Amino acid sequence: MSRDRWVALLLCLAALAFFAAPPRRNAVTTALTWWRDFGRTPSNLLPMQRGLNVAVLDADGRLHKAQAFDTYWQADSGFAEFISALPSDVWVVVVVQDDAATSLSAADLEGLQRLGGTTALSGRIGWSYILVGRPGIEAGLEWISQKAVEADQPAGTLVSGHPLPVRLRIRSAGYSAGASAWLSTGATAGGSLLPWVRVALRRS
Amino acid sequence: MYLGLSLALLWGSGVLGARLLQLRSIWDRMLAAAALSLAEVVLLSLAIGLWSGGYRPLPLTVGTAAVFVVLLAASIRTGRIVTPPLEPEDRPYLKAMLLVILLTLPIWLWILFNGLVLPPVYWDELYYHLVAPAIWAREGQVHFFATSNPFVAGYPANLDMLWGWTMVMTGTDVWADLGGLPFVFMGLVAVLAFCRRLGLQARYAFWGGLLFVTTPVVIWHAKASYIDLPMAALFGVAAYFLYSFATEGSRRSLLPGAVTMGLMVGAKYSGPYLVVAGLLPILYYMWTALIRRVSWVQAALWYGLPILLIGGFWYGKNLLQFGNPLHPMRLSVAGVTIFDGRYAPDAFTFTKPENSWVTLGKALLDTDPYPLMDSFYSGFGPQLLLLAIPATVLFLMKEKRRRWVIAIAWLLPLFLSVAVLPARYPRYVVHLNLFLLPFAVWLMEDMAKWPRRIVQVICISFVGYCVVIASPIYSVKPNAYPVSVNTIWAAHRVGPGSQAAKIQQLNDEAGRPLRLITGSLRLTYPLLGERWQNDLLYVEPTDEETWLANVKRSGADYAWYEAGWDVLVEAPWVKRHPEVFEPVFTDGTIQIYRIHAGEGGS
Numbered sequence: 001m002s003r004d005r006w007v008a009l010l011l012c013l014a015a016l017a018f019f020a021a022p023p024r025r026n027a028v029t030t031a032l033t034w035w036r037d038f039g040r041t042p043s044n045l046l047p048m049q050r051g052l053n054v055a056v057l058d059a060d061g062r063l064h065k066a067q068a069f070d071t072y073w074q075a076d077s078g079f080a081e082f083i084s085a086l087p088s089d090v091w092v093v094v095v096v097q098d099d100a101a102t103s104l105s106a107a108d109l110e111g112l113q114r115l116g117g118t119t120a121l122s123g124r125i126g127w128s129y130i131l132v133g134r135p136g137i138e139a140g141l142e143w144i145s146q147k148a149v150e151a152d153q154p155a156g157t158l159v160s161g162h163p164l165p166v167r168l169r170i171r172s173a174g175y176s177a178g179a180s181a182w183l184s185t186g187a188t189a190g191g192s193l194l195p196w197v198r199v200a201l202r203r204s
Numbered sequence: 205m206y207l208g209l210s211l212a213l214l215w216g217s218g219v220l221g222a223r224l225l226q227l228r229s230i231w232d233r234m235l236a237a238a239a240l241s242l243a244e245v246v247l248l249s250l251a252i253g254l255w256s257g258g259y260r261p262l263p264l265t266v267g268t269a270a271v272f273v274v275l276l277a278a279s280i281r282t283g284r285i286v287t288p289p290l291e292p293e294d295r296p297y298l299k300a301m302l303l304v305i306l307l308t309l310p311i312w313l314w315i316l317f318n319g320l321v322l323p324p325v326y327w328d329e330l331y332y333h334l335v336a337p338a339i340w341a342r343e344g345q346v347h348f349f350a351t352s353n354p355f356v357a358g359y360p361a362n363l364d365m366l367w368g369w370t371m372v373m374t375g376t377d378v379w380a381d382l383g384g385l386p387f388v389f390m391g392l393v394a395v396l397a398f399c400r401r402l403g404l405q406a407r408y409a410f411w412g413g414l415l416f417v418t419t420p421v422v423i424w425h426a427k428a429s430y431i432d433l434p435m436a437a438l439f440g441v442a443a444y445f446l447y448s449f450a451t452e453g454s455r456r457s458l459l460p461g462a463v464t465m466g467l468m469v470g471a472k473y474s475g476p477y478l479v480v481a482g483l484l485p486i487l488y489y490m491w492t493a494l495i496r497r498v499s500w501v502q503a504a505l506w507y508g509l510p511i512l513l514i515g516g517f518w519y520g521k522n523l524l525q526f527g528n529p530l531h532p533m534r535l536s537v538a539g540v541t542i543f544d545g546r547y548a549p550d551a552f553t554f555t556k557p558e559n560s561w562v563t564l565g566k567a568l569l570d571t572d573p574y575p576l577m578d579s580f581y582s583g584f585g586p587q588l589l590l591l592a593i594p595a596t597v598l599f600l601m602k603e604k605r606r607r608w609v610i611a612i613a614w615l616l617p618l619f620l621s622v623a624v625l626p627a628r629y630p631r632y633v634v635h636l637n638l639f640l641l642p643f644a645v646w647l648m649e650d651m652a653k654w655p656r657r658i659v660q661v662i663c664i665s666f667v668g669y670c671v672v673i674a675s676p677i678y679s680v681k682p683n684a685y686p687v688s689v690n691t692i693w694a695a696h697r698v699g700p701g702s703q704a705a706k707i708q709q710l711n712d713e714a715g716r717p718l719r720l721i722t723g724s725l726r727l728t729y730p731l732l733g734e735r736w737q738n739d740l741l742y743v744e745p746t747d748e749e750t751w752l753a754n755v756k757r758s759g760a761d762y763a764w765y766e767a768g769w770d771v772l773v774e775a776p777w778v779k780r781h782p783e784v785f786e787p788v789f790t791d792g793t794i795q796i797y798r799i800h801a802g803e804g805g806s
Contacts, residue, residue, distance in 0.1 A: 007598075007647070008655035014590045015662050019669065027673045035675075038682035067709065074789065078709060085713075200320035204378045 045183045050098040052079055052108075053181040057091040061155075061166030061185055064090060071108055072099040080107035083114055088135045091165070095172045096121070096129040097181035116140025116160060126175030134162060148177040206261035207373035213268040214241040220275035223284045225456050230294050231397035232448070235441045236460040238390055242366065242438075243463050243514050244271060246470065249365045250517055253346035260344045261373050296406035301396055304413040305389070311418070311671060312385065315426045318677055319382035322427075323704075325679050329429035330729040332356045334377060337368030338729065338736040341375070348525060350742040352722045354546055358531035360518035362470035363431040375735075377429075384425045387437040391638050392417050394440035398614075399642045401448065402606075404649050411663050412645040415591070418667045420674035421583035421634040427677070431471055436635035438464050438471075439478055443485075443617055443639065450485035450613035453497040455506055458486070462510040469515025473533055474625050474632075479511060481620035485613035564622065567630045568593075583630035584637055585670040587663070592640035595647035602650075614639065704730035706789065706796070707738065710762065721755060721763040721799070723772050731764065745773040752781060756801040762788075763797040 018024060046053040049068035056065040069079035086092065092115050101124050109119050115133030117140055128149045133140025137160035143149040151170045156163045171182040218237030227233045248267045253259035279285040290298075305312075324334060332355035340346045346368075351357050361368075367380035395416045399409035416422065425433035445461030448454070465482050469475035486503055490496065498506070519529035527543075528535075534545035568589040596615070600607045618639045625632045648656055707730060710718060717737035722728070723745075732738050743754045751774060755763070763785060769775055778785045778797065785797040 002652065002655075004651040004655035007594075007651065008658040011590060011594075011659060011662055015586065015665060018586050018590060019665070024669070028669070030678075031673045031676050034678065034682060038676075038685070076788065078713070078789075081713065082709075196317070196321055200317075203323075203376055204320055204374070 045185065046093075046095055046097075046181045048097060048181050050179070051077065051096070051100045053095045053097055053183075054079070054082065055093045055095075055183050056086060057093070057165070057185075059089055059091075059165060061091070061164070063185075068097075069100075069108075071104045072102045075103045075105040075108075077103075077108070080105070080111040083111035083135065086135050090134065092131075092133055092135065093168065093170060093183050094129070094131040094133075095170060095181040095183060096127070096174060097172070098179035099126045099175045100129065101125045101127065117142050120144045128172040128174040128177050130170050130172045132159060132164075132168060132170070134159065137162070143172070146174070146176065148173040206265050207370060207379065210261075210265045210268045210369070210373060213265070213272045214244055217241060217244055217268070217272045217275050220272070220279050220285075222460075223279055223287070224275065224282065225459060226284065227456055227460075228288055228291075229397075229400070230288075230290060231297070231393065231400055232445075232457070232460075233288075234393050235390070235397060235444065236463075238393075239438070239441060239460050239464040239467065242467055243510075244268070245369050246362050246365050246467065246514055249346060249369065253340065255345070257344045259340050259346050259368075259372055264369070264372065293400070293406065297396055297400055297409060300406045300410035301392065301413060303410060304392060304417060307414065308417050311423060311675065312388070312426070314675060315385060315423070316382065319378060319385075319427045321685070322381075322677065322680060324377055324381045324429060324729065325677075326428050326430065327727075329381070330727045332359060332728065333364050333429045333431065334367060334371075334380060335728045335732070336361060337364050337371050337380065338377070338732055339740075340368055341372040342732075342736045348521065350744070351728075351740065352742045353728045354532035356728060358522050358526060358528075360470045360472065360475070360515075362467050362515065362518070363434050363472075364429075366434075367429045380429050382427060384428050384430065384433045387434040388417055388422055388426050391422065391433070391437040391440055394437060394444050395638055395641055398440075398444055398447070399645050401444070401451075402642060402646060404642070404645050408645045408649045409642075411648060411660065412641040414667060415585070415587040415644065415663060416637055416641050418670040418674075419583070419585050419587070419634060419637045420670050421631050422637075423670070423674035424583070425631060425634075430631070432629075432631040432634065435468055435472055435474075436633075436638060438468050439621065439635045440638040442468065442478075442482055443614065446482050446485040446617070447613045450489045451609060453489050453493050455498055455502070458498070458503065458506045459510065462507045463514060465507075466511040466514030466516075469511055470518050471515075473530060474621075475515060477624040478617075478621055481617035481624075483507075484616050484620070488609065488612045561622075564633065583634065585666060587644065587666045587670075588637050588640065591644045591647075591659075591663070591666070592637065595643040596640050599643045599646055603646075704734075706794065707731055707733055710796075711738070714761065718762060719758065719760045721758065721760040723763075723765055723769060723774060727766070745777070748777045748780075751777060752784065755799065756784065759801070760799050763799055765795045765797075767793045767795075769795060 045055045045063045047068040051070040053068045058064045069077035071077050116137040117131040121129050130143040149172050153168045155167045166185045169184045173180040218241035221240040222233040222236040252267045335356045370379035392413045395412050442461045442464035445457045448457035522531045523529040532546045535543040719739045721741050745751045788798045789796040
């Protein structure tokens, strides 16, 4: 066999060995998983951090701000001040990840109550919790459980007489339920190009 | 507008400069134009930016226009304004280059998209590459300020000045974070230029270019304000010109090679070692040429002066400011410390933590299942280990006529660069692919038709593999993209700069820019705020009483420390004065104190 054929044959064998090795298969699997998630994962509008994950939506249901407050660790996480500074015409979704009760202060509970929540979260260490409300309303939508809780509220659902502007899909998992926080308004990461273009223009 | 105009003028000046040098080959002209344009950015940023108010879009653009006009006048006066004609073989080479760009266009559009929608999220750009440029752009002057971050204070910043140029022209970090992208194409041109110089056919050089631009580290670093990919591309360009000098002895090649070396010397502390590696082709020519076209003195001047001019500033500045040109690095020779510094330099650490060649071997054989910018292993792609290295060995065995000049003027500088740049991170030595892939092209051209086809099919599988593993932005989880779209700055939460969220909250609460005292802070950039509005102060811990008085006088709103700050001299002082330092936040990674200056403060 000529030198060229030997080279081609050896290269074929080396490439096969290279691609068959577990590190390469793992690398490809990791990458493909990332891409699959990029295409399919609904938009999670929350920061996904320990404590109270808060999303503030404007009157049209667009995300205005998302922030997490670690009330597991801190009594003065800033949550109460954050809520008290909100205007009255926004929607607020509060979702617990991991634990939000350990250092939850009286001021934080007042903040929840200002959004139409109760004091149910107080002392419920590691519990899952969701609150959908608006500043100053009487009663928001509230879920709390030791297990994970999920809520799927269609657009138009009345909350103290105010119709939800968009569909909300929410999931909270406390410490023993897997520790995660999720809020989606229906759009997927690979959805409309318009928001991406808007951001690109704004940033550049 | 200013960015586009200034870049056009810079490129125009580079092209005119290359014509004045009378470079015949279009590849030489392209690479020289790029190197001269980059050098102009550095020199203008220093010459104009060091003056108060000079580091603004208008003065810098006017400076660029002035240089362009001078070079234009010189070109007309010397009759070198006309573009030299293309050589016959250049046309297929240009087609090969365009084909590589077209085939990989989806990758670069994806990189562009990420650059436009995601803020900087990688470690080193948050640590130091973007910090000083942002402050200079905000304050309209290149100046040197007290900071607790030793890399911001002292690291040479030639390439950071490129990021700074885009930041001052646009007021955003978007284009700085895409700063790696042009260097992908510079590397591509360097690969093709070297293939051309080896006399290889364009149809096979195409494969070398394709395999280089799809190298995983190259793709990863296209969206980053890191300087590793730029350094790799620049070293390839410098080595190309110096190899040309080694074979032709023309000063026209020596000058752009030296300019490129100067850029590297002023960009990274490994630059001086690369300058030594670059001496090899020069020495080869001076010792082997039957009739020397330059004298030893001329060669020394043409190589040394541009390097000093373009790369020397930061060393002089550090010497004056810190008494150590390599601050914050330590320089020891044979156990004797010449200049003291906090860190040992990367270079010449052959055995720590392990022999660099062992690390390189691991990097060639292994692949991180979760490849990141800073992965210890992976990044070169299979094309280096399986194709380029064996092809280089075969070339040296078979090409008896050219092997010595290639070995000494091309491969030995590469060997030295790898020796002094431990492959602790493959990103340090990604120029391996740039230097060795031309030999894969040679192998392909040298083969018979059918074996060559098989090799080409294997190359396609390499390209596919590299693109698949390198295209995700691993530091940003897919579900974080919508968060970044809605609240841009929030994307920092998905990267190492999670403190961006906290600084945004504090800025929102205060409703004004903040003044922050920092100590041993690594992820400095996010603290400047989304519009670089916050002031970062460093109060040097001399003694407790003086330090406390200075803190009160500083007018700082908060003191901001990272995990592990307990080792700082001032740590016990902070804890002893709760009336001044009120703890307001910690998440295990950062510790924030609100400062109460009291009556004695501002």
